[in-house]
Amino acid sequence: EMCIRDRRPALLWNDTRSAPQAAALTDALGGPGAWTERTGSVPVASITASKWQWLRENDSTSTANAAAVRLPHDFLTERLAGVAATDPGDASGSGWYSTATGAYDPDLLELLGLDAALLPEVAPTGAARIGSLTEAAAEALGLPAGIAVAAGTGDNMSAAVGLGLGGEGLLDHPALSLGTSGTVFAASRTRPASTALNGFAAADGTYLPLACTLNCTLAVDKVAALLGLDREDAAPGGDAVLLPYLDGERTPDLPTASGLLTGLRHDTTRQQLLGAAYEGAAVTVLRALDGLLSACGLDPAAPEVAGRPLRLIGGGAQGRMWVETVRRLSGR
Structure with missing residues (x-):
């Protein structure tokens, strides 16, 4: 059973209040190059690590009492299947997952004062099933229990799958997504490590x-x-x-x-x-x-x-x- 004792307004991804924390984290690790070497990305206000650091500095009671740290889709996965799991795609936007090693980076977790035990397990790439729909979730949704539940992934990662980008050469057909935000992305079989993206x-x-x-x-x-x-x-x-x-x-x-x-x-x-x-x-x-x-x-x-x-x-x-x-x- 999941019980939320205390509530506070969440910082959405496009909340720029965490920009100073992003800059400080960049400097703390040795600059943009050090971050791209590990995570593939330089911290900006929108990544989860910057939000966590903002929360540490502005509401330390919440971070000290945190029972778990979840991205929204990971929270839903856990409610559906009772399994704390995420996938490499969404994890790579957290700022504490290394695309170089395919795992959470212990040095970054230490920098952020974040206990790895609070994080979901990273399911293997392409894992079709991480668990099954629980009895409680099935009853709430009016569905049969036991339906397969996947780890899911991020919105742009999902779009890339839907477009079949992974089966083509590097940047043959870049995608431009026009939503609340604008994104451009493409598939690459080699790990990109540039401070510009x-x-x-x-x-x-x-x-x-x-x-x-x-x-x-x-x-x-x-x-x-x-x-x-x-x-x-x-x-x-x-x-x-x-x-x-x-x-x-x-x-x-x-x-x-x-x-x-x-x-x-x-x-x-x-x-x-x-x-x-x-x-x-x-x-x-x-x-x-x-x-x-x-x-x-x-x-x-x-x-x-x-x-x-x-x-x-x-x-x-x-x-x-x-x-x-x-x-x-x-x-x-």
Whole structure:
């Protein structure tokens, strides 16, 4: 039986309050290179290690009394199957899992004051089943007990499986996901270790080089609401430039940034302002894609690279203006 004695508001992944802790952790281990060598990623505000460190410094009672540390999908897995398990893909975003060794890094756990006993076991890559639906969970869901429960994985790792990226060559068809955040990722059979991107583990034994922006469809929808426009009632921005960094930004790493609008003219229309918001968000994601390609040893401007198609997914991929903006600015 799981009993929650004390509750406190959780820091969501896009909460930038943990940015100072991310910077301090980076320095404590010896800089960005030391982190990428171990985990594949440099700490930013969004990784779990930064959140844990923020909690240690701001609510030490909660960390001292913690009975377990779980990512949201691991929490659900445990409620379903009664098994404390995670997978390499989601674990690789925690900041305390080493993609080099395929296990939790004891030195990082010591740095974070985190007892490994509080963490779920990491299931083998591709493990189809970690347990079965318990009697209690089956009754709550109206399902038969004994149904297989898998370890699951992260959202982008799941998308990569659905797109079949692991079966192709490195970065043959990078995916661009337009959601609350924007992400670009591709499959790699070699472990990426670049300070310019997240070198996550994939769910199928490959790796998932990835770059993520904080402000994408949600930021554009906010601008549309401020202008009183439907999200599709937009036009190219013209002289107007809008950087919709409404929640700070992760790529580039500007956690304290805010939105910026410039280039207004007397003939600037509301539709152009909304179009400029689309363009600002799309340029940020496409610039992250160029960074990912460069970090993987490819020239983004080379015809054989720039001519490759993009796979556009996520909620934004259903929007005409999003698709046309990405097509126009990327040339793909």
